[in-house]
Amino acid sequence: MAENPMLKFVSVGRDMPQKREASERREDFREIYAEYADAKAKEQASRCSQCGVPYCQSHCPLHNNIPDWLKLTAEGRLREAYEVSQATNTFPEICGRICPQDRLCEGNCVIEQSGHGTVTIGSVEKYITDTAWEEGWVVPPKPVRERKESVGIIGAGPGGLAAADMLRRAGVQVTIYDRYDRAGGLLTYGIPGFKLEKDVVMRRNKQLEDGGVTFKLNHEVGRDISFEQVREAHDAVIIATGVYKSRDLTLPNATSGGVVKAIDFLTVSNRKSFGDEVEAFEDGSLNAEGKRVVVIGGGDTAMDCVRTSIRQGASSVKCLYRRDRANMPGSQREVQNAEEEGVVFEWLSAPKGFTEEGGKVTGVMVQKMRLGAPDATGRQAPEVIEGADYVEGADLVIKALGFEPEDLPTLWDQPELEVTRWGTIKAEFTTGKTALDGVYAVGDIVRGASLVVWAIRDGRDCAEAILKDLSGASAIAAE
Ligand code: FAD
CATH class of the missing domain: 3.50.50.60 (FAD/NAD(P)-binding domain)
Structure with missing residues:
Protein backbone atom coordinates (compact mmCIF):
# COMPACT_ATOMS: atom_id res chain seq x y z
CA MET A 1 0.00 0.00 0.00
CA ALA A 2 1.31 3.45 -0.91
CA GLU A 3 2.50 5.54 2.03
CA ASN A 4 0.05 8.19 3.26
CA PRO A 5 1.67 11.53 2.37
CA MET A 6 -0.23 13.32 5.14
CA LEU A 7 -0.40 13.38 8.97
CA LYS A 8 3.33 14.02 9.28
CA PHE A 9 2.82 16.46 12.16
CA VAL A 10 3.85 13.69 14.54
CA SER A 11 7.36 13.47 13.09
CA VAL A 12 7.81 16.81 11.29
CA GLY A 13 7.91 20.11 13.20
CA ARG A 14 6.38 23.42 12.14
CA ASP A 15 8.83 25.41 10.05
CA MET A 16 8.10 28.88 8.68
CA PRO A 17 10.00 30.12 5.62
CA GLN A 18 13.25 31.76 6.57
CA LYS A 19 12.94 35.27 7.97
CA ARG A 20 15.64 37.76 7.00
CA GLU A 21 17.83 39.06 9.83
CA ALA A 22 16.39 42.18 11.47
CA SER A 23 19.62 44.10 10.84
CA GLU A 24 19.27 43.44 7.11
CA ARG A 25 15.51 43.98 6.76
CA ARG A 26 15.65 47.32 8.61
CA GLU A 27 17.45 48.67 5.56
CA ASP A 28 14.83 48.05 2.88
CA PHE A 29 11.13 47.65 2.12
CA ARG A 30 11.34 44.14 0.72
CA GLU A 31 9.26 41.32 2.23
CA ILE A 32 10.86 39.73 5.24
CA TYR A 33 10.03 36.06 4.61
CA ALA A 34 11.76 34.01 1.90
CA GLU A 35 9.79 31.61 -0.32
CA TYR A 36 9.68 27.91 0.62
CA ALA A 37 11.81 25.62 -1.49
CA ASP A 38 9.64 23.01 -3.22
CA ALA A 39 10.62 20.18 -0.86
CA LYS A 40 9.96 22.34 2.20
CA ALA A 41 6.49 23.33 0.96
CA LYS A 42 5.65 19.66 0.40
CA GLU A 43 7.01 18.72 3.81
CA GLN A 44 5.09 21.43 5.65
CA ALA A 45 1.85 20.70 3.75
CA SER A 46 2.21 17.02 4.68
CA ARG A 47 1.82 17.95 8.36
CA CYS A 48 -1.93 18.49 7.84
CA SER A 49 -3.99 15.93 9.75
CA GLN A 50 -6.82 15.99 7.17
CA CYS A 51 -9.18 16.15 10.13
CA GLY A 52 -12.85 15.34 9.58
CA VAL A 53 -14.06 18.84 10.50
CA PRO A 54 -11.59 21.32 8.99
CA TYR A 55 -11.77 24.28 11.36
CA CYS A 56 -9.16 26.07 9.21
CA GLN A 57 -11.69 26.10 6.38
CA SER A 58 -14.68 27.10 8.48
CA HIS A 59 -12.74 29.96 10.07
CA CYS A 60 -11.58 31.29 6.70
CA PRO A 61 -13.95 34.03 5.48
CA LEU A 62 -13.60 32.55 1.97
CA HIS A 63 -14.02 28.95 3.18
CA ASN A 64 -10.90 28.06 1.25
CA ASN A 65 -10.62 24.33 0.71
CA ILE A 66 -7.37 24.24 2.69
CA PRO A 67 -7.07 20.52 3.49
CA ASP A 68 -7.43 19.64 -0.21
CA TRP A 69 -4.79 22.05 -1.49
CA LEU A 70 -2.43 21.03 1.29
CA LYS A 71 -2.82 17.37 0.27
CA LEU A 72 -2.28 18.19 -3.41
CA THR A 73 0.86 20.16 -2.49
CA ALA A 74 2.19 17.30 -0.37
CA GLU A 75 1.62 14.99 -3.35
CA GLY A 76 3.51 17.35 -5.67
CA ARG A 77 0.33 18.15 -7.68
CA LEU A 78 0.90 21.89 -7.56
CA ARG A 79 -1.12 22.90 -10.57
CA GLU A 80 -4.19 21.19 -9.14
CA ALA A 81 -3.44 22.75 -5.75
CA TYR A 82 -3.46 26.14 -7.48
CA GLU A 83 -6.75 25.40 -9.27
CA VAL A 84 -8.44 24.42 -6.00
CA SER A 85 -6.99 27.41 -4.16
CA GLN A 86 -8.01 29.98 -6.78
CA ALA A 87 -11.50 28.54 -7.10
CA THR A 88 -12.52 30.22 -3.84
CA ASN A 89 -10.02 33.09 -3.59
CA THR A 90 -9.30 35.80 -6.16
CA PHE A 91 -5.89 36.68 -4.67
CA PRO A 92 -4.52 33.67 -2.74
CA GLU A 93 -0.89 34.89 -2.83
CA ILE A 94 -1.97 38.19 -1.26
CA CYS A 95 -3.95 36.47 1.52
CA GLY A 96 -1.01 34.10 2.04
CA ARG A 97 1.14 37.15 2.76
CA ILE A 98 -1.09 39.40 4.83
CA CYS A 99 -4.04 37.56 6.34
CA PRO A 100 -3.85 37.38 10.13
CA GLN A 101 -3.66 33.59 9.92
CA ASP A 102 -3.05 33.33 13.66
CA ARG A 103 -6.62 34.56 14.17
CA LEU A 104 -8.21 32.70 11.24
CA CYS A 105 -7.12 29.41 9.64
CA GLU A 106 -3.89 28.69 11.52
CA GLY A 107 -5.26 29.75 14.89
CA ASN A 108 -7.99 27.15 14.48
CA CYS A 109 -5.89 24.35 13.00
CA VAL A 110 -6.58 21.13 14.89
CA ILE A 111 -2.91 20.25 15.35
CA GLU A 112 -2.27 23.76 16.71
CA GLN A 113 -4.99 23.11 19.28
CA SER A 114 -3.39 19.78 20.20
CA GLY A 115 -0.03 21.45 20.83
CA HIS A 116 1.87 20.33 17.71
CA GLY A 117 2.13 23.75 16.10
CA THR A 118 -0.19 24.77 13.25
CA VAL A 119 0.34 23.84 9.63
CA THR A 120 1.91 26.92 8.00
CA ILE A 121 -1.16 27.43 5.82
CA GLY A 122 -0.44 31.02 4.77
CA SER A 123 3.10 30.28 3.61
CA VAL A 124 2.00 27.24 1.62
CA GLU A 125 -0.83 29.26 0.06
CA LYS A 126 1.66 31.94 -0.99
CA TYR A 127 4.04 29.32 -2.36
CA ILE A 128 1.33 27.66 -4.49
CA THR A 129 0.20 30.86 -6.22
CA ASP A 130 3.65 32.42 -6.57
CA THR A 131 4.64 29.19 -8.34
CA ALA A 132 1.50 29.42 -10.49
CA TRP A 133 2.57 32.93 -11.57
CA GLU A 134 6.09 31.70 -12.37
CA GLU A 135 4.75 28.78 -14.36
CA GLY A 136 2.29 30.92 -16.32
CA TRP A 137 -0.81 29.21 -14.91
CA VAL A 138 -2.38 32.50 -13.81
CA VAL A 139 -4.18 33.91 -16.83
CA PRO A 140 -6.42 36.93 -17.37
CA PRO A 141 -10.18 36.36 -17.13
CA LYS A 142 -11.36 35.07 -20.54
CA PRO A 143 -15.14 34.99 -20.83
CA VAL A 144 -16.70 32.34 -23.05
CA ARG A 145 -19.09 34.98 -24.41
CA GLU A 146 -19.31 38.74 -24.03
CA ARG A 147 -22.41 40.25 -22.43
CA LYS A 148 -23.62 43.74 -23.19
CA GLU A 149 -24.47 44.68 -19.60
CA SER A 150 -21.94 46.82 -17.79
CA VAL A 151 -21.07 47.34 -14.14
CA GLY A 152 -19.31 50.40 -12.75
CA ILE A 153 -17.19 49.82 -9.66
CA ILE A 154 -16.13 52.78 -7.51
CA GLY A 155 -12.89 51.86 -5.75
CA ALA A 156 -10.05 49.62 -6.94
CA GLY A 157 -9.22 48.01 -3.58
CA PRO A 158 -9.46 44.25 -3.02
CA GLY A 159 -13.27 44.39 -2.71
CA GLY A 160 -13.75 46.15 -6.05
CA LEU A 161 -11.07 44.11 -7.81
CA ALA A 162 -12.48 40.77 -6.61
CA ALA A 163 -15.93 41.74 -7.90
CA ALA A 164 -14.41 42.94 -11.20
CA ASP A 165 -12.65 39.62 -11.72
CA MET A 166 -15.79 37.54 -11.18
CA LEU A 167 -17.96 39.79 -13.35
CA ARG A 168 -15.43 39.87 -16.16
CA ARG A 169 -15.11 36.06 -16.14
CA ALA A 170 -18.86 35.99 -16.78
CA GLY A 171 -18.44 38.36 -19.74
CA VAL A 172 -19.83 41.52 -18.14
CA GLN A 173 -18.29 44.86 -19.22
CA VAL A 174 -16.54 46.30 -16.17
CA THR A 175 -15.24 49.80 -15.52
CA ILE A 176 -13.44 50.64 -12.27
CA TYR A 177 -13.19 54.27 -11.13
CA ASP A 178 -10.53 55.16 -8.57
CA ARG A 179 -9.33 58.50 -7.27
CA TYR A 180 -5.74 57.32 -7.09
CA ASP A 181 -3.29 56.99 -9.96
CA ARG A 182 -2.70 53.28 -9.29
CA ALA A 183 -5.22 50.52 -8.59
CA GLY A 184 -5.08 48.29 -5.51
CA GLY A 185 -6.52 50.53 -2.76
CA LEU A 186 -4.82 49.87 0.56
CA LEU A 187 -2.90 46.97 -0.99
CA THR A 188 -1.06 49.60 -3.02
CA TYR A 189 -0.93 52.70 -0.82
CA GLY A 190 -1.65 51.49 2.73
CA ILE A 191 0.13 48.21 3.40
CA PRO A 192 3.93 48.59 3.23
CA GLY A 193 6.18 46.58 0.92
CA PHE A 194 7.79 44.62 3.75
CA LYS A 195 4.41 42.85 4.17
CA LEU A 196 3.31 42.91 0.54
CA GLU A 197 5.70 43.82 -2.26
CA LYS A 198 4.09 46.12 -4.78
CA ASP A 199 4.77 44.08 -7.91
CA VAL A 200 2.55 41.35 -6.40
CA VAL A 201 -0.35 43.83 -6.52
CA MET A 202 0.59 45.43 -9.85
CA ARG A 203 0.67 42.09 -11.67
CA ARG A 204 -2.91 41.46 -10.48
CA ASN A 205 -4.00 44.88 -11.75
CA LYS A 206 -2.40 44.10 -15.10
CA GLN A 207 -4.05 40.68 -15.21
CA LEU A 208 -7.47 42.33 -14.86
CA GLU A 209 -6.62 44.99 -17.43
CA ASP A 210 -5.43 42.29 -19.85
CA GLY A 211 -8.73 40.51 -19.22
CA GLY A 212 -10.69 43.54 -20.42
CA VAL A 213 -11.43 45.48 -17.23
CA THR A 214 -11.33 49.23 -17.92
CA PHE A 215 -9.59 51.29 -15.23
CA LYS A 216 -10.47 54.96 -14.97
CA LEU A 217 -7.77 56.13 -12.57
CA ASN A 218 -7.50 59.68 -11.22
CA HIS A 219 -11.31 59.71 -11.25
CA GLU A 220 -12.70 60.73 -7.89
CA VAL A 221 -16.43 60.15 -7.80
CA GLY A 222 -18.03 63.27 -6.35
CA ARG A 223 -15.28 65.49 -7.81
CA ASP A 224 -14.15 64.42 -11.29
CA ILE A 225 -17.34 62.56 -12.11
CA SER A 226 -20.66 62.53 -10.29
CA PHE A 227 -22.21 59.44 -8.74
CA GLU A 228 -25.26 59.99 -10.96
CA GLN A 229 -23.07 59.94 -14.08
CA VAL A 230 -21.58 56.62 -13.01
CA ARG A 231 -25.04 55.26 -12.27
CA GLU A 232 -26.39 56.37 -15.63
CA ALA A 233 -23.46 54.81 -17.49
CA HIS A 234 -23.93 51.29 -16.08
CA ASP A 235 -26.57 48.65 -15.40
CA ALA A 236 -25.30 48.24 -11.84
CA VAL A 237 -22.86 50.08 -9.59
CA ILE A 238 -20.70 48.74 -6.77
CA ILE A 239 -19.44 51.11 -4.11
CA ALA A 240 -16.09 49.79 -2.81
CA THR A 241 -14.53 52.98 -1.51
CA GLY A 242 -13.09 51.76 1.80
CA VAL A 243 -12.81 53.93 4.91
CA TYR A 244 -10.30 56.77 4.97
CA LYS A 245 -11.39 59.34 7.54
CA SER A 246 -8.77 59.09 10.29
CA ARG A 247 -9.97 59.11 13.89
CA GLU A 404 -14.16 55.93 9.80
CA PRO A 405 -16.22 56.16 6.63
CA GLU A 406 -16.55 59.36 4.70
CA ASP A 407 -20.09 60.77 4.55
CA LEU A 408 -20.95 59.46 1.09
CA PRO A 409 -24.67 60.43 1.03
CA THR A 410 -23.63 64.08 1.50
CA LEU A 411 -20.46 63.99 -0.60
CA TRP A 412 -22.33 62.39 -3.49
CA ASP A 413 -25.64 64.17 -2.92
CA GLN A 414 -27.46 60.86 -2.44
CA PRO A 415 -29.64 61.29 0.66
CA GLU A 416 -31.42 58.03 -0.13
CA LEU A 417 -28.22 56.00 0.19
CA GLU A 418 -28.84 54.59 3.67
CA VAL A 419 -26.03 54.38 6.19
CA THR A 420 -25.71 52.81 9.64
CA ARG A 421 -25.20 54.81 12.80
CA TRP A 422 -21.45 54.38 12.26
CA GLY A 423 -21.72 55.94 8.79
CA THR A 424 -20.99 52.71 6.93
CA ILE A 425 -23.28 51.92 4.01
CA LYS A 426 -26.29 49.77 4.88
CA ALA A 427 -26.05 46.79 2.56
CA GLU A 428 -27.73 43.40 2.51
CA PHE A 429 -25.59 40.64 3.95
CA THR A 430 -24.28 38.26 1.21
CA THR A 431 -25.45 40.38 -1.77
CA GLY A 432 -24.27 43.90 -0.95
CA LYS A 433 -27.59 45.43 -2.12
CA THR A 434 -28.09 48.97 -0.82
CA ALA A 435 -31.20 51.11 -0.49
CA LEU A 436 -30.64 52.42 -4.06
CA ASP A 437 -31.89 50.28 -6.91
CA GLY A 438 -29.03 48.61 -8.79
CA VAL A 439 -26.42 49.94 -6.35
CA TYR A 440 -24.36 47.54 -4.24
CA ALA A 441 -21.60 48.04 -1.68
CA VAL A 442 -18.71 45.86 -0.48
CA GLY A 443 -15.66 45.83 1.76
CA ASP A 444 -14.66 48.33 4.43
CA ILE A 445 -17.31 50.88 3.43
CA VAL A 446 -19.87 48.31 4.61
CA ARG A 447 -18.01 46.56 7.42
CA GLY A 448 -15.90 49.43 8.77
CA ALA A 449 -12.10 48.94 8.84
CA SER A 450 -11.71 45.20 8.37
CA LEU A 451 -9.51 42.76 6.47
CA VAL A 452 -8.51 42.14 2.88
CA VAL A 453 -9.96 38.64 2.98
CA TRP A 454 -13.38 39.98 3.97
CA ALA A 455 -13.29 42.56 1.17
CA ILE A 456 -12.53 39.76 -1.30
CA ARG A 457 -15.39 37.70 0.08
CA ASP A 458 -17.82 40.62 -0.22
CA GLY A 459 -16.68 41.40 -3.76
CA ARG A 460 -17.19 37.80 -4.87
CA ASP A 461 -20.59 37.49 -3.18
CA CYS A 462 -21.74 40.77 -4.66
CA ALA A 463 -20.61 39.81 -8.18
CA GLU A 464 -22.61 36.62 -7.87
CA ALA A 465 -25.70 38.55 -6.77
CA ILE A 466 -25.32 41.02 -9.65
CA LEU A 467 -25.00 38.19 -12.16
CA LYS A 468 -28.25 36.73 -10.86
CA ASP A 469 -29.98 40.11 -10.98
CA LEU A 470 -28.70 40.83 -14.50
CA SER A 471 -29.79 37.40 -15.74
CA GLY A 472 -33.22 37.98 -14.20
CA ALA A 473 -33.45 41.36 -15.91
CA SER A 474 -32.35 40.04 -19.32
CA ALA A 475 -34.82 37.14 -19.04
CA ILE A 476 -37.64 39.64 -18.40
CA ALA A 477 -36.45 41.82 -21.30
CA ALA A 478 -36.51 38.79 -23.61
CA GLU A 479 -40.09 37.82 -22.68
P1 FAD B 1 -9.68 49.90 0.02
O1 FAD B 1 -8.59 48.92 -0.07
O2 FAD B 1 -9.55 50.99 0.99
O3 FAD B 1 -9.89 50.52 -1.43
C1 FAD B 1 -10.80 51.56 -1.65
C2 FAD B 1 -10.46 52.28 -2.93
O4 FAD B 1 -11.51 53.21 -3.20
C3 FAD B 1 -9.19 53.10 -2.84
O5 FAD B 1 -8.34 52.79 -3.94
C4 FAD B 1 -9.65 54.56 -2.92
O6 FAD B 1 -8.76 55.39 -3.63
C5 FAD B 1 -10.95 54.41 -3.70
N1 FAD B 1 -11.89 55.50 -3.46
C6 FAD B 1 -12.34 55.97 -2.27
N2 FAD B 1 -13.22 56.98 -2.47
C7 FAD B 1 -13.32 57.14 -3.82
C8 FAD B 1 -14.08 58.02 -4.64
N3 FAD B 1 -14.90 58.94 -4.14
N4 FAD B 1 -13.93 57.93 -5.99
C9 FAD B 1 -13.11 57.00 -6.53
N5 FAD B 1 -12.37 56.13 -5.78
C10 FAD B 1 -12.49 56.20 -4.44
N6 FAD B 1 -5.88 43.82 6.15
C11 FAD B 1 -5.37 42.57 6.17
O7 FAD B 1 -6.10 41.61 5.90
N7 FAD B 1 -4.06 42.35 6.49
C12 FAD B 1 -3.21 43.38 6.75
O8 FAD B 1 -2.04 43.16 7.01
C13 FAD B 1 -3.71 44.70 6.70
N8 FAD B 1 -2.89 45.74 6.92
C14 FAD B 1 -3.39 47.01 6.84
C15 FAD B 1 -2.53 48.08 7.00
C16 FAD B 1 -3.00 49.38 6.91
C17 FAD B 1 -2.05 50.50 7.09
C18 FAD B 1 -4.38 49.61 6.68
C19 FAD B 1 -4.91 51.01 6.63
C20 FAD B 1 -5.25 48.55 6.51
C21 FAD B 1 -4.76 47.25 6.58
N9 FAD B 1 -5.60 46.15 6.38
C22 FAD B 1 -5.08 44.88 6.41
C23 FAD B 1 -7.03 46.33 6.05
C24 FAD B 1 -7.29 46.18 4.54
O9 FAD B 1 -6.31 46.88 3.82
C25 FAD B 1 -8.69 46.66 4.20
O10 FAD B 1 -9.63 45.96 4.99
C26 FAD B 1 -9.01 46.41 2.71
O11 FAD B 1 -8.06 47.02 1.87
C27 FAD B 1 -10.41 46.95 2.37
O12 FAD B 1 -10.64 46.81 1.01
P2 FAD B 1 -11.67 47.74 0.23
O13 FAD B 1 -11.66 47.25 -1.17
O14 FAD B 1 -12.96 47.76 0.96
O15 FAD B 1 -11.09 49.22 0.34
Missing part, protein backbone atom coordinates in the same frame (compact mmCIF):
# COMPACT_ATOMS: atom_id res chain seq x y z
CA ASP A 248 -8.38 62.12 15.54
CA LEU A 249 -7.24 63.42 18.92
CA THR A 250 -8.61 66.64 20.39
CA LEU A 251 -5.77 67.24 22.83
CA PRO A 252 -3.63 70.29 23.63
CA ASN A 253 -1.23 71.14 20.76
CA ALA A 254 -2.62 68.31 18.60
CA THR A 255 -2.36 70.55 15.53
CA SER A 256 1.39 71.23 15.97
CA GLY A 257 3.66 70.59 13.02
CA GLY A 258 4.98 67.03 13.04
CA VAL A 259 1.75 65.47 14.38
CA VAL A 260 0.56 63.52 11.36
CA LYS A 261 -1.99 60.93 10.24
CA ALA A 262 -0.91 57.33 9.71
CA ILE A 263 -2.55 57.05 6.29
CA ASP A 264 -0.72 60.15 4.99
CA PHE A 265 2.59 58.85 6.30
CA LEU A 266 2.12 55.37 4.81
CA THR A 267 0.78 56.61 1.47
CA VAL A 268 3.82 58.84 0.99
CA SER A 269 6.19 56.05 1.97
CA ASN A 270 4.53 53.66 -0.49
CA ARG A 271 4.73 56.29 -3.22
CA LYS A 272 8.46 56.57 -2.55
CA SER A 273 8.73 52.79 -2.94
CA PHE A 274 7.27 53.21 -6.44
CA GLY A 275 9.99 55.80 -7.11
CA ASP A 276 7.58 58.78 -7.18
CA GLU A 277 8.74 62.30 -6.34
CA VAL A 278 6.79 63.29 -3.24
CA GLU A 279 7.18 66.78 -1.87
CA ALA A 280 6.02 65.93 1.64
CA PHE A 281 8.77 63.33 1.84
CA GLU A 282 11.51 65.45 0.31
CA ASP A 283 10.70 68.43 2.59
CA GLY A 284 10.83 66.15 5.63
CA SER A 285 7.23 66.61 6.81
CA LEU A 286 6.31 62.95 6.17
CA ASN A 287 9.75 61.42 6.52
CA ALA A 288 11.06 59.82 9.72
CA GLU A 289 14.77 60.03 8.87
CA GLY A 290 16.86 61.08 11.87
CA LYS A 291 13.77 61.75 14.00
CA ARG A 292 12.49 60.53 17.35
CA VAL A 293 9.20 58.97 16.25
CA VAL A 294 6.24 58.19 18.51
CA VAL A 295 3.35 56.21 17.03
CA ILE A 296 0.05 56.26 18.89
CA GLY A 297 -2.14 53.15 18.54
CA GLY A 298 -1.97 49.37 18.85
CA GLY A 299 -3.51 48.06 15.63
CA ASP A 300 -1.97 46.81 12.42
CA THR A 301 -1.74 50.33 11.01
CA ALA A 302 0.37 51.37 14.01
CA MET A 303 2.61 48.33 13.45
CA ASP A 304 3.07 49.34 9.81
CA CYS A 305 3.98 52.90 10.87
CA VAL A 306 6.60 51.89 13.43
CA ARG A 307 8.25 49.48 11.05
CA THR A 308 8.17 52.00 8.19
CA SER A 309 9.80 54.61 10.47
CA ILE A 310 12.62 52.19 11.28
CA ARG A 311 13.25 51.66 7.56
CA GLN A 312 13.25 55.40 6.89
CA GLY A 313 16.11 55.77 9.41
CA ALA A 314 14.38 57.21 12.49
CA SER A 315 16.77 57.77 15.41
CA SER A 316 14.27 56.06 17.76
CA VAL A 317 10.78 54.59 17.39
CA LYS A 318 8.32 54.15 20.24
CA CYS A 319 4.76 52.89 20.15
CA LEU A 320 2.28 54.08 22.78
CA TYR A 321 -0.74 51.89 23.44
CA ARG A 322 -3.25 52.40 26.22
CA ARG A 323 -3.83 48.70 26.94
CA ASP A 324 -1.26 45.94 27.43
CA ARG A 325 0.35 43.57 24.97
CA ALA A 326 -2.23 40.81 25.50
CA ASN A 327 -5.09 43.22 24.76
CA MET A 328 -3.80 44.97 21.69
CA PRO A 329 -5.76 44.57 18.44
CA GLY A 330 -2.68 44.21 16.21
CA SER A 331 -1.15 40.85 15.32
CA GLN A 332 1.32 39.45 17.87
CA ARG A 333 3.51 38.30 14.99
CA GLU A 334 3.83 41.90 13.80
CA VAL A 335 4.71 43.11 17.33
CA GLN A 336 7.47 40.53 17.48
CA ASN A 337 8.76 41.58 14.05
CA ALA A 338 8.70 45.22 15.16
CA GLU A 339 10.56 44.49 18.39
CA GLU A 340 13.22 42.55 16.52
CA GLU A 341 13.66 45.55 14.24
CA GLY A 342 14.22 47.89 17.20
CA VAL A 343 10.80 49.33 18.07
CA VAL A 344 10.13 49.99 21.76
CA PHE A 345 6.56 49.46 22.99
CA GLU A 346 5.24 51.56 25.83
CA TRP A 347 2.23 49.54 26.98
CA LEU A 348 -0.49 51.05 29.17
CA SER A 349 0.39 54.53 27.97
CA ALA A 350 -1.95 57.13 26.46
CA PRO A 351 -1.34 60.65 25.13
CA LYS A 352 -2.67 63.57 27.18
CA GLY A 353 -1.39 66.31 24.91
CA PHE A 354 1.74 67.43 23.10
CA THR A 355 4.58 69.80 23.90
CA GLU A 356 5.71 72.15 21.15
CA GLU A 357 8.19 74.87 20.32
CA GLY A 358 7.62 77.41 17.56
CA GLY A 359 4.63 75.43 16.28
CA LYS A 360 6.58 72.15 16.02
CA VAL A 361 5.99 69.16 18.24
CA THR A 362 8.75 68.38 20.77
CA GLY A 363 7.11 65.64 22.78
CA VAL A 364 4.06 63.66 23.83
CA MET A 365 2.61 64.17 27.30
CA VAL A 366 2.03 60.58 28.37
CA GLN A 367 -0.27 59.34 31.09
CA LYS A 368 0.19 55.86 32.47
CA MET A 369 -2.81 53.54 32.56
CA ARG A 370 -3.92 50.34 34.26
CA LEU A 371 -6.62 47.92 33.18
CA GLY A 372 -9.81 48.31 35.21
CA ALA A 373 -13.16 46.56 35.22
CA PRO A 374 -14.42 44.98 31.97
CA ASP A 375 -16.65 47.23 29.86
CA ALA A 376 -19.91 46.25 28.08
CA THR A 377 -17.93 44.20 25.53
CA GLY A 378 -16.13 42.31 28.30
CA ARG A 379 -12.84 44.08 27.52
CA GLN A 380 -11.00 45.65 30.47
CA ALA A 381 -11.23 49.42 30.20
CA PRO A 382 -8.00 51.39 30.69
CA GLU A 383 -7.94 53.80 33.68
CA VAL A 384 -5.48 56.62 34.36
CA ILE A 385 -2.87 56.21 37.12
CA GLU A 386 -2.76 59.64 38.73
CA GLY A 387 0.64 61.31 39.19
CA ALA A 388 2.53 59.06 36.79
CA ASP A 389 2.60 61.41 33.76
CA TYR A 390 5.79 62.10 31.84
CA VAL A 391 6.90 63.65 28.56
CA GLU A 392 8.23 61.43 25.79
CA GLY A 393 10.44 63.48 23.46
CA ALA A 394 9.34 63.36 19.81
CA ASP A 395 10.00 65.11 16.49
CA LEU A 396 7.35 63.16 14.58
CA VAL A 397 4.10 61.83 16.09
CA ILE A 398 2.02 59.47 13.98
CA LYS A 399 -1.64 59.02 14.90
CA ALA A 400 -2.84 55.49 14.09
CA LEU A 401 -6.18 55.46 15.85
CA GLY A 402 -8.37 53.82 13.25
CA PHE A 403 -10.57 54.90 10.37
